[in-house]
Amino acid sequence: MLDYQAILEEIHQSLNSVKDTGEVASYIPELANVPKEKFGIHLQLITGENFSVGDASEKLSIQSISKVLSLTKAFQLVGNHLWERMDVEPSGNPFNHLSLLELENGIPRNPLINSGAIVVADILLSNLKNPKKDFLDFVRNLAHDNTISFNEKVAESERLNGYNNYAAANLLKSYGNLHNNVEDVLDFYFHQCSIMMDCRQLTNAFFVYANKGKCLKNIQHLTASQVKRINAIMLTCGFYDEAGEFAFEVGLPGKSGVGGGIVALLPHCFTIATWAPALNPQGNSYLGMKALEHFTTKTKLSIF
Amino acid sequence: MLDYQAILEEIHQSLNSVKDTGEVASYIPELANVPKEKFGIHLQLITGENFSVGDASEKLSIQSISKVLSLTKAFQLVGNHLWERMDVEPSGNPFNHLSLLELENGIPRNPLINSGAIVVADILLSNLKNPKKDFLDFVRNLAHDNTISFNEKVAESERLNGYNNYAAANLLKSYGNLHNNVEDVLDFYFHQCSIMMDCRQLTNAFFVYANKGKCLKNIQHLTASQVKRINAIMLTCGFYDEAGEFAFEVGLPGKSGVGGGIVALLPHCFTIATWAPALNPQGNSYLGMKALEHFTTKTKLSIF
Amino acid sequence: MLDYQAILEEIHQSLNSVKDTGEVASYIPELANVPKEKFGIHLQLITGENFSVGDASEKLSIQSISKVLSLTKAFQLVGNHLWERMDVEPSGNPFNHLSLLELENGIPRNPLINSGAIVVADILLSNLKNPKKDFLDFVRNLAHDNTISFNEKVAESERLNGYNNYAAANLLKSYGNLHNNVEDVLDFYFHQCSIMMDCRQLTNAFFVYANKGKCLKNIQHLTASQVKRINAIMLTCGFYDEAGEFAFEVGLPGKSGVGGGIVALLPHCFTIATWAPALNPQGNSYLGMKALEHFTTKTKLSIF
Amino acid sequence: MLDYQAILEEIHQSLNSVKDTGEVASYIPELANVPKEKFGIHLQLITGENFSVGDASEKLSIQSISKVLSLTKAFQLVGNHLWERMDVEPSGNPFNHLSLLELENGIPRNPLINSGAIVVADILLSNLKNPKKDFLDFVRNLAHDNTISFNEKVAESERLNGYNNYAAANLLKSYGNLHNNVEDVLDFYFHQCSIMMDCRQLTNAFFVYANKGKCLKNIQHLTASQVKRINAIMLTCGFYDEAGEFAFEVGLPGKSGVGGGIVALLPHCFTIATWAPALNPQGNSYLGMKALEHFTTKTKLSIF
Structure with a gap:
């Protein structure tokens, strides 16, 4: 061995x-x-x-690593309905590019680029009772570790500097691919990314x-x-x-x-x-x- | 004749x-x-x-017709400094496309597409004492007609549905090409567009x-x-x-x-x-x- | 089992x-x-x-399946020098799009899209003594089957209709990423694709x-x-x-x-x-x- | 005065x-x-x-200046049928970019970019009896000067180095927007550009x-x-x-x-x-x- x-x-x-x-x-x-x-x-x-x-x-x-965990929870909750709101193709583009999203009418290329993860966050918001708490519990259960938490300072800093994510969320909203309001979805999203x-x-x-x-x-x-x-x-x-x-x-x-x-x-x-x-x-x-x-x-x- | x-x-x-x-x-x-x-x-x-x-x-x-008037006021105020923050080339693209803006690092193609007009609005906000009032006065003077006004209902409706403009403004902000805050700039922008x-x-x-x-x-x-x-x-x-x-x-x-x-x-x-x-x-x-x-x-x- | x-x-x-x-x-x-x-x-x-x-x-x-075989032969011949002339990223675009090739200055996204496979063909042409014969022998050896051959009629038909491939090869040439002449490279390429x-x-x-x-x-x-x-x-x-x-x-x-x-x-x-x-x-x-x-x-x- | x-x-x-x-x-x-x-x-x-x-x-x-003259001749010959094969919008892109042509399915943005001028050349080839001679005569008549001629050395040099134009012409051909063969169209095109x-x-x-x-x-x-x-x-x-x-x-x-x-x-x-x-x-x-x-x-x- x-x-x-x-x-x-x-x-x-x-x-x-x-x-x-x-x-x-x-x-x-x-x-x-x-x-x-x-x-x-x-x-x-x-x-x-x-x-x-x-x-x-x-x-x-953990930042974007959280996107796999949120995708997992959303997949559990809505199954293949996920793919009505995003695709599974590689983007071939830097992680923050809105161009493809616009070219493809608000359907993110995949759930691991920012725009896709924002749609996943929107789905969790629509399907969880206490979105932030429930998602954190899900991660804790997966890892069997109740010490895992959000970092509120990180989440707040992201919120204050997250113009590109605000741009993506608003663009998604303009295409009807965001069902909750922008602030709520991004509040959830910035929290999931802030997990330590x-x-x-x-x-x-x-x-x-x-x-x-x-x-x-x-x-x-x-x-x-x-x-x-x-x-x-x-x-x-x-x-x-x-x-x-x-x-x-x-x-x-x-x-x-x-x-x-x-x-x-x-x-x-x-x-x-x-x-x-x-x-x-x-x-x-x-x-x-x-x-x-x-x-x-x-x-x-x-x-x- | x-x-x-x-x-x-x-x-x-x-x-x-x-x-x-x-x-x-x-x-x-x-x-x-x-x-x-x-x-x-x-x-x-x-x-x-x-x-x-x-x-x-x-x-x-008047909607986008107002973009010529705001450009005019900004040109009066800052002269050719305008062109440090936007270009003068036709976009060759539909009016709301963010792709070019992203490809060109937050420099709008020209002042008459939405993103360019939002930067113009930002410049007016930075250079006018009472931006909305002063701009309206400018338009009234130009037309010699004090009955010209904003339509507050239109402005408010635009605000509630202007996701694409929010996306553009946030993208501009992410590139450092918006100096005032997004809400203030768009409030001004939606008002200028609402002029009757x-x-x-x-x-x-x-x-x-x-x-x-x-x-x-x-x-x-x-x-x-x-x-x-x-x-x-x-x-x-x-x-x-x-x-x-x-x-x-x-x-x-x-x-x-x-x-x-x-x-x-x-x-x-x-x-x-x-x-x-x-x-x-x-x-x-x-x-x-x-x-x-x-x-x-x-x-x-x-x-x- | x-x-x-x-x-x-x-x-x-x-x-x-x-x-x-x-x-x-x-x-x-x-x-x-x-x-x-x-x-x-x-x-x-x-x-x-x-x-x-x-x-x-x-x-x-076999058509594009041949691209894996030509890539394999080129990899044998020139090793990692291959990656000086093409990348290994998914293209996120339909197979015949020249746009990315132009945007990325003549460096194909990967060896399995047409433009990449044409560069691979160019490399084989530069490194094999009798390119078509040697490549066919390579495929025959790999499969242990000497009955495998080109289909000349298919190759000729491809040549007569391959405008998109001619466009790609000429674009590569304009960027200096094709060392042999366009006709020779495409003759090889159409033959490799014609294998039955x-x-x-x-x-x-x-x-x-x-x-x-x-x-x-x-x-x-x-x-x-x-x-x-x-x-x-x-x-x-x-x-x-x-x-x-x-x-x-x-x-x-x-x-x-x-x-x-x-x-x-x-x-x-x-x-x-x-x-x-x-x-x-x-x-x-x-x-x-x-x-x-x-x-x-x-x-x-x-x-x- | x-x-x-x-x-x-x-x-x-x-x-x-x-x-x-x-x-x-x-x-x-x-x-x-x-x-x-x-x-x-x-x-x-x-x-x-x-x-x-x-x-x-x-x-x-004169190079690309000739594009206005060939456009003029084609406009004389086929009138507004011209616009079935090309548009009249600015491209917003460097002169040799094929991306837009591909995105817009082989319809050049306008007659003054290379791809558009190649379609114009194709139209002249289809409508003139002795294309090169007739076009030169047209230019001579317009300028009232019979000393105007092609520069054969320039035309030949263009042919040997014109990979980007070959790429454009083949791409047009792949979309069915070139009716004559690529070599003939480009021979005409390189000659028109070579006029002194x-x-x-x-x-x-x-x-x-x-x-x-x-x-x-x-x-x-x-x-x-x-x-x-x-x-x-x-x-x-x-x-x-x-x-x-x-x-x-x-x-x-x-x-x-x-x-x-x-x-x-x-x-x-x-x-x-x-x-x-x-x-x-x-x-x-x-x-x-x-x-x-x-x-x-x-x-x-x-x-x-």
């Missing part, structure tokens, strides 16, 4: 020497102030074994996608078919306009966030989360991508 | 029989409820003579563009060079993605609005305004365009 | 009743004349077992992608890392602007062609080829997509 | 000191070798008076557009309505993606070419041609634009 701990440590070591790793997201102070040198990996096997290096137990702002989790908690929450829909405690949250579909969306759409590159270099379904986190998984085998706050120009964690590339190369474990 | 009254009457007659004239704008009740059969033309010669047919003295919602004027008042207000910058009362509001530039922008950008068509068929600088109004002019010669509420698919008054085409064909008067 | 033969027969049966299956490609007579009701599936397990239904041993024009293979031969040729780079006869043609990369490209880019849909519904790396063929594979497990000439609006075999969706649903075998 | 000779000399003087004037077109040696410092202006009044400065009697490659004329000859040929359709010898070539339309197209589409800028700064219908020539006119008043080979980034003569801006500012003569 592979010595996973040794592999993680080797990766940690080899990436330590990389100098130019990109820039920490700077559009809100809460992200700008995160030290650039933070680095952590957590690996959880389907068998329950866990391996860690670096800052894997320090909380990070550490790398281990991320692997806990994403266990369900590696385990045919069953979470850590063996509760069935999704059907095998739903899991297959969510994993497919992560693979083709999880990394903004670098989805092809991530599939090509790493070969795992996964999702990144501007907080510098990435979580990825191999069905029936493992989930893995990395954290390194400096981002490449496409908005993905530079060292996180490198770490996962090393990991799948060293272990020869990928979906391909 | 041409018998202008006879020509206007001929045009009125010949257009009376046109059946399929398009649809009245329906996104707000105040526009949707305007009777489709309204039709008026007012012609004012540079010499001061006036000719009218039909409903030329009934007030209409009849065809004669429109020719009064636009007299300045036919008369080298001097208004009806011979006051110099703009330099000859500024007038030339505003007329050029009207010609290349005044009719959404039908600017080429209007130049080709009519051959006059002009501006249309979704209220069904069009105002056009021949420098040193005349200003003319038409009103017919039903719009073609490009958002321009169907019969208004036809009337002006007949007028320049019959009179052989055009800039070309 | 699964009764694969029974599963294939069930699928055959159930799809028999589908009435509206799309249209056979009609831009050249050689494709237009293929009977719409042709239908075949061939499944080959990594263990060497084979299962068939329908017209699986009848030859079809039956479903079994397709699974033979694609065995290498399911078997870590080793072909049927256990010869290593590609490294495991190269196989991973080609499979990733098939998954993210193999179905024009329906790549997301195919990943979502089927969950296998694969490639389609306008001849109605699809070949797909599960690493370490199987390769499968389907043939049904009628295409959906995106240019993929309508029944072939359905058949593969049924297959992965029934067997629960997918990469996700 | 204005002292036109003095004005032209003042302009010549003042532009002499401009240092950074852009780059001479370099894609073919025949253009690249033209000395950057060439500069000429020729002005012809409707009354027949002529004024010149600099190299106004030296021949230049000096500034005075250009003002002679364009006299017709300032004189209601009558040429220098008072022969009626076009109706007043056709002249109006061609002038409108020049104004909205004559300067690639700088049409708005030219209208704004200069305020005259006109057309530029990559040979550094510009010809412009004021209806009922004058035609003017400038030559300065160095181009700005949009492909228009840098000093030619400046010269015309000075001219209309000093004389206060513009259509606006």
Whole structure:
């Protein structure tokens, strides 16, 4: 068997020497102030074994990683009706581009770009009694961890600087693809993005996608078919306009966030989360991508 | 000399029989409820003579026609600094498309598309003491008519349905090309669009563009060079993605609005305004365009 | 163990009743004349077992499926230098769109869209002694079958009707991303697309992608890392602007062609080829997509 | 009356000191070798008076200026059927972009962008007995000058380097909007672009557009309505993606070419041609634009 701990440590070591790793997201102070040198990996096997290096137990702002979790909840609630309001195709465009949305009459390309995730948030708002509380409970249940919370300061900062998201939400509204009002939907959306989790908690929450829909405690949250579909969306759409590159270099379904986190998984085998706050120009964690590339190369474990 | 009254009457007659004239704008009740059969033309010669047919003295919602007036005020106030925040090229795209704005990093193509006019509104907000009052006074002075006013119901309806304008304003804000806050800028913008004027008042207000910058009362509001530039922008950008068509068929600088109004002019010669509420698919008054085409064909008067 | 033969027969049966299956490609007579009701599936397990239904041993024009084979040969020849001349991102656009190519200065989005495959053909022309013969030999070796040939009539028809490909090749040339002359590159390209293979031969040729780079006869043609990369490209880019849909519904790396063929594979497990000439609006075999969706649903075998 | 000779000399003087004037077109040696410092202006009044400065009697490659002349001939031949195959809207895009053509299904935006001019060439090929000879005769008649000729070396160089035009012609062909074969159409097109004329000859040929359709010898070539339309197209589409800028700064219908020539006119008043080979980034003569801006500012003569 592979010595996973040794592999993680080797990766940690080899990436330590990389100098130019990109820039920490700077559009809100809460992200700008995160030290650039933070680095952590957590690996959880389907068998329950866990391996860690670096800052894997320090909380990070999960940001866009939350889009997979909100998609999951919405998929549970409305099933394939989801696809009446968004598509499942890669966008081939940077993550914040409204052009495609306009060209395609308000139907987002997929649920993992901002406009798609805003429609997912709208669906949750329409279908949950206490949207923010219920969604947080859902994430806590998935990860079996009641310490997971929103970061209100982050959510508020996002609200004050989220002009591009306001533009997207209003454009969706102009096409009739937002049923609740803009402020309410974005309040929910900014909260979901503000959730704080550490790398281990991320692997806990994403266990369900590696385990045919069953979470850590063996509760069935999704059907095998739903899991297959969510994993497919992560693979083709999880990394903004670098989805092809991530599939090509790493070969795992996964999702990144501007907080510098990435979580990825191999069905029936493992989930893995990395954290390194400096981002490449496409908005993905530079060292996180490198770490996962090393990991799948060293272990020869990928979906391909 | 041409018998202008006879020509206007001929045009009125010949257009009376046109059946399929398009649809009245329906996104707000105040526009949707305007009777489709309204039709008026007012012609004012540079010499001061006036000719009218039909409903030329009934007030209409000037809507986008106001963009020329706000551009004029902003040009007075900040001169060529205007062009640091917008371009003067035709957009080649429908009037509400955000795609170009995104592609060109928040610099609107020209001041007569929505995003450009929103930046102009932002400039007026930054430079006028009492923006709405001062702008209304400016329009009243230009037209020498103190009865011109905002329609508060129209402005409020626009605000409640203006998702696309909210999207544009927020996108501009995300690029740093909106200095005041979104709500304030759009409040001003929706008010300027809500101004009610009849065809004669429109020719009064636009007299300045036919008369080298001097208004009806011979006051110099703009330099000859500024007038030339505003007329050029009207010609290349005044009719959404039908600017080429209007130049080709009519051959006059002009501006249309979704209220069904069009105002056009021949420098040193005349200003003319038409009103017919039903719009073609490009958002321009169907019969208004036809009337002006007949007028320049019959009179052989055009800039070309 | 699964009764694969029974599963294939069930699928055959159930799809028999589908009435509206799309249209056979009609831009050249050689494709237009293929009977719409042709239908075949061939499944080959990594263990060497084979299962068939329908017209699986009848030859079809492989068309764009050949792009995976030419990519493979070019990857062998020039390694990662390939990526200096094209990217690996999904295009998010129909297969023949030149817009993206122009926007991105002559660098094709990926090797499986037409413009990318034309650059791959250019690379083969620069690196093979007898390009057409050598490439055909390569395909024959991969499939261990010397009966595989070009269809000269198809190649000639493509040449006479291939205006869009001529447009793409000339556009590439204008950006300096075509080193040989347009006629020579397209002659090669039209020949590679004209190759005739039956479903079994397709699974033979694609065995290498399911078997870590080793072909049927256990010869290593590609490294495991190269196989991973080609499979990733098939998954993210193999179905024009329906790549997301195919990943979502089927969950296998694969490639389609306008001849109605699809070949797909599960690493370490199987390769499968389907043939049904009628295409959906995106240019993929309508029944072939359905058949593969049924297959992965029934067997629960997918990469996700 | 204005002292036109003095004005032209003042302009010549003042532009002499401009240092950074852009780059001479370099894609073919025949253009690249033209000395950057060439500069000429020729002005012809409707009354027949002529004024010149600099190299106004030296021949230049008229290039895209020929598009107005071919449009004129095609308009004569097929009238408004022209508009079944192209539009009259400004493109809002650089002159060689195929994206819009693809987006709009092979209908060029206007006759003055490359793709539109190629369709015009196709129409001439279908309607003239000896296309190249007949067109040259037409230009000679318009200018009353039999010394005007093609430059075969320029035409041949264009052919060898015209990949972008080959791309456009093939794309048009793929949409069925080219009736003759690609080689024949482009042979004609490259010849029309290769015509050599000096500034005075250009003002002679364009006299017709300032004189209601009558040429220098008072022969009626076009109706007043056709002249109006061609002038409108020049104004909205004559300067690639700088049409708005030219209208704004200069305020005259006109057309530029990559040979550094510009010809412009004021209806009922004058035609003017400038030559300065160095181009700005949009492909228009840098000093030619400046010269015309000075001219209309000093004389206060513009259509606006």
